[in-house]
Amino acid sequence: MADRPITIREALSAALREEMQRDERVFIMGEEVGVWGGTYAVTRGFLDEFGEKRVRDTPIAEMVIAGAAVGAAMAGLRPVAEIMTINFAFLALDAIVNHAAKVRYMFNGQFTVPLVIRTTTGGGKQLGATHSHAPEVIFAHFPGLYVAVPGTAYDAKGMLKASIRDDNPVLFVEHSTMLQRRSPVPDDPDFLLPIGKSDVKRRGDDVTIVTFGKGLEWSTAAAETLAQDGIEAEIIDLRWLRPLDLEPVFESFKKTNRCVVVEESLPMFNVGAEVAARLQDELFDYMDAPVKRVAAMDVPLPYAAEIERMALPSPEKIVKAVKEVVGG
Amino acid sequence: MATPNKETLLDWYHQMVLIRRFEERCAELYQQGLIGGFLHLYIGQEATGVGAIAALKEHDHVITAYRDHGIALARGLDPKRVMAEMLGKVDGVSGGKGGSMHLADRERRFWGGYGIVGGHLPLAAGIALASKYEDRGEVVLCLMGDGATNIGYFHESLNLSAVWELPVVWLIENNQYGMGTSVARASGVTELVKKARAYGDNGRGMKEGPRIDGMNVLEVYEQVSEAVEYARKHGPILVESLTYRLQGHSMGDPERYRTKEEVEQYVASGPIGRFRAYLIEKYKNIEPKLDEIDARALEEVDEAVEFAKNSPDPTFEDLVRHVYVD
Ligand SMILES: Cc1ncc(C[n+]2csc(CCOP(=O)(O)OP(=O)(O)O)c2C)c(N)n1
């Protein structure tokens, strides 16, 4: 079947619809997923198509949305729970970290938690400090959980379908400003992408840019600018923060000997810190420059557009960081 | 609800005595350093656990908090394997990775003890949702402490169970304290079962169930049986069992929040003594039989300790297993 260019929103919708058609045990629960059609319109039309049993509006109660989804998953269903935005996942942190991620281990493998928690992340929409977090890295700290951070429609569809079919709990993080991005996606109802595989999104010999989510967009723009100056960046899209697949990063780094990590996370204890540590550990002899990190500034995100923009990563900041590591 | 016959009553008596002896032995093993971590004993609350679990069918579900040894034993988990878990051994019900607070047995539909106060309440709702979703007609018995009724999870879980009409019996084991804080010092309403009113009205949503004498195993059995059948037919119900923990909250509790006299009073009216007296009055010449059960319980605990001590320690392979489904 031919690939069609569709948006990330459409890709997510298609993934959910196909998986619900395939498996009766898959159902959706969350705030405004039904009558409203999903805060980001991902589940529009689902209530009519699948009915109230499988498209379940919940009260505004994140602890029980996550926790009940864990219980339902343990007891044999395959819930796709939606937390409206990741900002509200802080209220569900206990259910996600202490229960979704741990019950299998703690009870010695007696329980399985085939659960997907979908949520949106990201700043840049002038929503102020409480509504602009991109804290997916926090969730990647915990063994027992997977964290998906797709940056294209193709990845969004293949990764979401794989997440729903997998028997482990997945936090599936969609970027709220990227839902309209379009790319070709297979129609094949069995199109799946492997869990925990990063992807080389652009080839280049001069510098390795490691990124995910919104960072992919900023990095791609930066790479185009850099190319005009004769610097070819290789862009590795992690796609998953857990399992974290750094093999392609290592391969690339052996060739480029330089690395910049780009992410919307805050600057301390982030993916860049992890990647830098792993590179110096594994490939110290290949390092020609310190690993640079481009992240959000270490402030809560403000409302005013100009200073909000200032606080976030940008192609310009990436270009600058790359030029520092390539010494040009 | 079947009226319990003599055999059943003796079985309950056995379970209650077994729990008591088991817990006493756990306390000793803790003092000897063989049990680590936190240890929360069920002494004083045996009638609630035994009576409530007797009210369930085999296909029903049980989930509780960290004060879970008595619940595990009442649900029929092997005392040997429960003791092995206490000692952190591979033959433990959770492979030595859960510990005293985290016992579970999937086969027996015992979904575990949980160390985070209130953390298992939404899980109970989810398990009940699965039962309803697949029309299985199974009820979830979710036990919790009085203290858990003040945590956010309580509100969110009871409310969701009401809105979705989930088959859950929410059973509060009101032992009158959450650690050192009495119910009156922690909760705006002290008749905890009244909290049901926030989640239901006029036959819709949560049903306010009875406040029961949790020291009387027969009453617990009868009332919880009715609640279970209510939940099976109609949806969630909140029940409050008035009980008392005769030991500290966990080992090493200096118990500054209550008086010796208060504790003594409950020792005198303890659930096992009361039930024994009831049996002696009901059945002629039953005492030798009861003594025999007492002796058997002690032997079972001895055997459990022996088994646990001889079970191997978990290994590096166990350490790294079961983080994910492979
Ligand atoms: C969320 C959370 N907060 C605090 C604690 C510490 N803690 C453990 S038990 C307990 C008291 C709970 O009392 P209750 O629910 O009445 O149960 P009981 O111990 O009486 O059986 C507290 C505060 C915890 N385990 N979890």
Ligand SMILES: [Mg+2]
């Ligand atoms: Mg209590």
